[in-house]
Amino acid sequence: MSKCCINPSILSADFVNLQAELERISTADAVHVDVMDNHFVPNLTIGLPVVQRIQEVSALPLDAHLMISDADRWAPLYAELGLASVTFHVEASAAPIKLARDLRGRGAKAGMALRPATPVEPYLDMLSELDMLLIMTVEPGFGGQKFLDVTLPKIRRAAEAVRGSNLPLAIQVDGGISAATIERAAEAGANVFVAGSAVYGAGDPNEAISKLRHAAEAAAR
Numbered sequence: 505m506s507k508c509c510i511n512p513s514i515l516s517a518d519f520v521n522l523q524a525e526l527e528r529i530s531t532a533d534a535v536h537v538d539v540m541d542n543h544f545v546p547n548l549t550i551g552l553p554v555v556q557r558i559q560e561v562s563a564l565p566l567d568a569h570l571m572i573s574d575a576d577r578w579a580p581l582y583a584e585l586g587l588a589s590v591t592f593h594v595e596a597s598a599a600p601i602k603l604a605r606d607l608r609g610r611g612a613k614a615g616m617a618l619r620p621a622t623p624v625e626p627y628l629d630m631l632s633e634l635d636m637l638l639i640m641t642v643e644p645g646f647g648g649q650k651f652l653d654v655t656l657p658k659i660r661r662a663a664e665a666v667r668g669s670n671l672p673l674a675i676q677v678d679g680g681i682s683a684a685t686i687e688r689a690a691e692a693g694a695n696v697f698v699a700g701s702a703v704y705g706a707g708d709p710n711e712a713i714s715k716l717r718h719a720a721e722a723a724a725r
């Protein structure tokens with residue numbers, strides 16, 4: 505069985521009690537922090553000052569997902585906070601290779617996200633610049649959406665390219681991940697799973713994390 509990571513999304517957490525909400529997911533691999541600007545996506549969440557405080561109080565590493573325009577300007581500032589990984593959207597960057605190098609240069613893992621309609625093929629020759637490829641399995645912007653099966657072939661093609669390259673690149677999926685969908689995503693080749701409602705909507709978030717992890721690891725090739 506391969507190792508899989510479960511990163512709960514704080515979009516489904518209680519934003520008034522974020523510190524306590526972090527403590528409810530103590531067995532997670534990382535905290536997925538959704539940054540939205542009401543421009544790249546039609547929703548607004550948190551920005552640099554709040555992410556900085558989360559970083560200061562969190563016992564878990566932070567996996568920031570920037571759903572914001574002008575990633576070339578803003579993403580480096582998130583890396584400067586000392587986050588474990590910073591993921592920008594390729595659709596929001598004018599120079600993704602340069603940006604990925606900048607993030608790594610500032611000590612963060614570099615992640616690049618693709619919307620459901622964005623093909624992966626144009627970016628397969630820059631995999632060595634990345635630590636993580638995030639394949640969105642819903643349209644970014646909101647939690648609680650239905651997993652898009654149409655993204656499975658893209659996950660498969662990305663996973664094949666990663667295996668062929670021998671690079672230590674993670675394939676993350678985000679959106680609609682639950683006990684009902686995680687096996688499909690894992691079979692396709694994803695190994696890092698973002699789950700919001702399936703974790704925070706459960707009575708015991710750590711139990712939900714454990715079940716998701718076991719299901720993914722059993723299904724992984």
Ligand SMILES: O=C(CO)[C@@H](O)[C@H](O)COP(=O)(O)O
Nearest residue numbers: 515644645647648680700701
């Ligand atoms: O980035 C996003 C949505 O844009 C995700 O992180 C969602 O917040 C995941 O929520 P669920 O689909 O798991 O409820």
